[in-house]
C-alpha cells in the first residue's frame with residue numbers, strides 16, 4: 101500500500117530545466133511547489149570537480165549522468181509491421197537523470213527557432229498551396245506565435261547569460277549575426293565565444309560562396325556574467341568537456357548551476373530526489389489529476405502525493421509514457437488515425453562531412469559545447485521549396501565541440517580501425533581534422549509514433565515505451581539535398597582530404613549518438629482532436645494537468661530544441677500563477 | 687605656519703592626490719575580481735573554491751572545511767603579492783596538479799588590481 105503524503109499545491113514531475121524555470125516563476129509569487137526527481141544531486145559529487153570531472157570513460161562512454169538503461173529503456177521497431185525489441189544500451193539519445201536533467205550535461209547551443217515555426221502548417225500552405233504538405237505528414241500549428249514567446253526567450257537568455265551575435269534586432273538585420281534569426285529585442289547578453297580555427301576556415305569559404313556565417317548562440321559564458329537573479333557565470337575555459345559533463349568552471353549555464361541554488365533559498369520550494377514517479381492518479385469522471393504515485397528509490401517505499409496541480413516536465417519520453425501508463429487521453433492508433441498521445445514523434449536529421457587539413461591546426465581540444473560557426477540559408481523554409489521534392493532543411497555549421505581522447509578520433513576513410521596504421525593516422529590527423537555538419541528538421545509522419553510495448557517491462561513491472569520510428573522519405577530527400585550543399589562548402593574550404601558526401605540514410609540506428617533531440621508525443625495545439633495539450637499546455641482531459649518540454653512540439657525544426665521549450669516553461673510558470681489563484685480552462 | 691597647519695595642508699594635498707585615484711581604481715579592482723567571484727567568496731564561506739577572505743598572508747591550502755587537491759595541500763606557499771601574481775598568471779605552472787578550473791589572468795595590470803583587492807580584504 102502506498103503511503104499517503106500531505107497534500108501540495110503544485111507537484112512537478114522531473115527536476116530538469118523546465119521544472120526549474122516553472123518553479124522560478126511560481127515561487128517568486130510564493131506558490132507552494134514540490135519537484136519530484138528520480139535522480140540524485142550531482143552538484144558536490146565527482147562529476148562536478150577536477151580531476152574526476154574529466155573522466156571521459158565514466159561520464160561520456162559509460163553515461164554516468166544519464167538514464168540507467170538497466171532500470172528503464174525503450175523498445176524500437178522501424179515500422180509497425182516489425183516486432184519491437186528493447187534497446188539494451190541506448191547510444192542515439194541520452195535522457196538525463198539527476199537535478200538539472202539533461203540540461204546539466206548539455207552543450208548549450210540555444211536557438212530561437214524560425215519565426216514561422218509555431219505556424220509551420222500555415223506557412224507551407226500559404227507559400228506552396230494546400231497540396232504541398234503530403235497526407236502522411238501531420239504538420240500542425242502550435243496555436244501560439246513567436247511574438248507571444250519572445251519575452252520569455254528574452255528572459256531565458258538573460259537568465260542563462262547567452263553569448264552570441266544578434267542577426268535581427270526588431271526587424272533590422274545586423275551584420276555578423278544570423279540574418280534568418282527571428283526578430284529579437286536586443287543584443288545577446290554577452291559577446292560571442294572565440295571563433296575556432298575550423299570556424300575561421302568555414303567563415304571564409306561560406307563568405308566566398310555568398311552566404312552569411314555567424315557564431316552559434318551559446319550557453320557557454322564568453323566572459324564573467326551576473327544574471328538578473330544574482331547568479332554568476334565564470335569565463336569558459338574551452339576545455340572541451342561540455343556535452344555529457346557537468347561544468348566545474350561554472351561557465352556553462354545549467355539549471356543546477358543557476359536555478360536550483362536560487363530555488364533552494366525560497367521558502368515555498370522543495371525538491372525530492374530519488375523519487376521515481378510511476379503513475380498519475382486520475383479521476384476520469386471529474387476529469388482531474390489527483391496527484392502522483394512515486395517510489396523512493398532509496399527506501400523502496402511507495403508514496404501517494406496528492407496535489408492541486410500536476411505538471412509533467414520529465415522530458416519527451418517520460419512525459420508521453422506517464423500519460424499512457426495512467427490512461428489519460430487516447431493512445432495514438434496509426435491504423436485508425438485516431439488518438440493523440442504518442443503521435444508526431446520526431447527526431448533530428450543529421451549528416452556531415454569529415455575534413456582533413458595538413459597545414460591547419462584545428463586543435464579540437466580547445467573548444468566549448470557551442471564553438472560553432474554556422475549558416476542558415478538552407479534551414480527550415482529559409483529557401484524556396486517549390487521545385488523541391490521535400491519540405492524542411494538544416495542548419496549547416498563547422499562545430500568543433502571537443503577533442504576528447506576516446507571520442508574524437510577522426511581518421512580519413514579507408515584507415516584501418518585498429519593497429520599501427522590506425523595509430524599513425526591518429527597521430528597525423530588528430531590536430532588537423534574537423535567536420536561540417538547539417539542539423540536538419542524532422543517532420544512528423546503518421547507511422548512514427550510512441551505507444552506502450554505489449555511485451556517488455558521495466559524493473560518496476562511497468563510496460564516500456566515503444567518507439568516506432570524511422571527516417572522517412574521526406575527527411576532522407578531533404579538530407580541528401582542539404583548534404584550536397586555541405587559538400588560544396590567543404591570543397592571551398594579546400595581540405596587535403598575530404599570524407600564522403602552522404603545524406604542521412606535509414607534505418608534509424610539506436611547505437612550511434614545523434615542528438616538528444618527527440619520531440620513530440622504530447623503535442624500542443626488549438627484542437628483537442630489533434631493535440632494532447634492546449635496552446636497553454638493544459639491537458640484537454642484534465643484541467644489541472646500540464647505538460648511541458650520538447651514533447652509538446654508538433655514537429656522538430658533544424659535547430660536544437662531547448663530555446664523554445666524554455667520559453668514555453670517560463671510562460672507556463674506565469675500561467676500557473678494565474679491558474680493557481682483562479683483555476684479554469686486557460 | 688605652525689607644524690599642525692602644515693600637516694593639515696600636506697594631508698589635504700596628499701589626499702587630494704590619493705583619494706580620487708583610490709576611488710577610481712576601486713571599481714576596476716572589484717570588476718576584475720568578478721571572474722573569481724563565481725567560485726570564491728570574500729565573506730568566509732566556501733564555494734567551488736575556498737573563501738579568499740583573509741587570503742593575504744595565509745598559508746596555501748589551509749581553509750578549514752575546504753577539500754583541497756593534494757597538490758594545493760602540499761604546496762607550502764604563503765600567499766603574498768609575489769606568489770599570488772605567479773599563481774594567477776599561470777595556475778598550473780605555479781602549482782602543477784592543482785585543480786582550480788581557471789587558466790589564469792594574462793594581463794599584469796588586471797592581476798595587480800585583483801591582488802590589491804584581495805589585500806584590501808584583510
Ligand SMILES: Cc1cc2nc3c(=O)[nH]c(=O)nc-3n(C[C@H](O)[C@H](O)[C@H](O)COP(=O)(O)OP(=O)(O)OC[C@H]3O[C@@H](n4cnc5c(N)ncnc54)[C@H](O)[C@@H]3O)c2cc1C
Pocket residue numbers: 113114115116117118119136137138139194195196197198199200201202203204205206207208209210211343344375376377378413414415416418469616617648649650660661662663665
Ligand atoms: C549530451 C546532451 C547534449 C545536449 N545539447 C543540447 C544543446 O546543445 N542544445 C539544446 O538545445 N539542447 C541540448 N540537449 C537537450 C537538452 O538537454 C534538453 O532539451 C533539455 O534538458 C530539456 O529540458 P526538460 O526539462 O524537458 O528535460 P530534462 O532537463 O532532461 O529534465 C527531465 C528530468 O525528469 C526526470 N525524470 C524523467 N522521468 C522521471 C520519472 N518517471 N520520475 C521522476 N523524474 C523523472 C529526469 O531524471 C530529468 O532530470 C542536450 C542533451 C544531451 C543529453
